[in-house]
Amino acid sequence: MMNDNVYKGITxxxxxxxxxxNRPFKMSIFLYVVDGLLIxxxxxxxxxxxxxxxKENNINQVALTHVHEDHSGMAAxxxxxxxxxVYLHEDSIAEAAVEPEFLKYRLEIWGRRPAFKAQTIPAQIETDKYCFQVIDTPGHYKHHKAFLESNQGWLFSGDLLVNTKPRSVFCEENMSEMINSLEKISTLDFDTVFCSHTGIxxxxxxxxxxxxxxxxxxxxxxxxxxxxxxxxREIDSRLFPExxxxxxxxxxxxxSFYIVSTL
Incomplete structure (x- = not known):
């Protein structure tokens, strides 16, 4: 299933x-094209x-928030x-160049992530109309970026704001780093977030x-x-007993243990 939407010139x-x-799973993925830039x-x-x-959009460059396969699976x-x-965090370029092995559930949901040759993402990404500030936002992943267009009040947040009250997180996540990133982001000038899993x-x-x-x-x-x-472990069972x-x-x-252990 797929849907297209245009918001203020962003597709x-x-x-x-x-x-x-046995336990139903459903998750959305949102992609954005703005002035030829695919995020x-x-x-x-x-x-x-x-x-x-x-093919329907005039894409001339790609910026990845991070290398996880639900965000980079079509980069190759x-x-x-x-x-x-294809621009990516400099510390993920070597990782992108090798196709990883995944657990069965990841392959079933998101599929393979073929190797690709990424370029180091610059401090700013420019299109004909816009200029995006590239911001380090570790937490969900140690090499995670967000993209801010301050003149428009836009923040393309990747997986930074998927869930405001997470009760279970991925094993690679670090909630102390997430706090630092959220504190940094909260000082910036934006009003609209473009999230990779919950949309605009x-x-x-x-x-x-x-x-x-x-x-x-x-x-x-x-x-x-x-x-x-x-x-x-005991703290986890008390805070998240369900x-x-x-x-x-x-x-x-x-x-939920990965929340507790990284705070």
């Missing part, structure tokens, strides 16, 4: 992955649909077919503050329990 594409597992490529499992979108195809630059969010600053406050409150609780002598459904689906690749 938004939505693809949806649904998995017929993220989506996964290879949505390639049949996204290729049509790519775009490079081969369109002969355009017109109350972006408010959502940023909500997530920051949630994580700061959690950190205070975690630190207080540690001072009482509790180990992180079954972790995402953790079950992903063989523990997602867990």
């Amino acid at each position: 938004e594409w939505q693809g949806i992955r649904e998995m017929p597992w 993220d490529t989506g996964p290879s499992t949505l390639g049949q649909e996204s290729i049509k979108f790519f 195809w775009l490079q081969e077919k369109f002969k355009i630059p 969010l017109k109350n972006g600053q408010q959502l940023c503050h909500q997530k920051l406050e949630y994580l700061l409150d959690l950190r205070a609780k975690v630190q207080e329990m540690r001072q009482q002598g509790l180990e992180d 079954e972790d459904k995402v953790g079950v689906l992903t063989d523990g690749d997602f867990s």
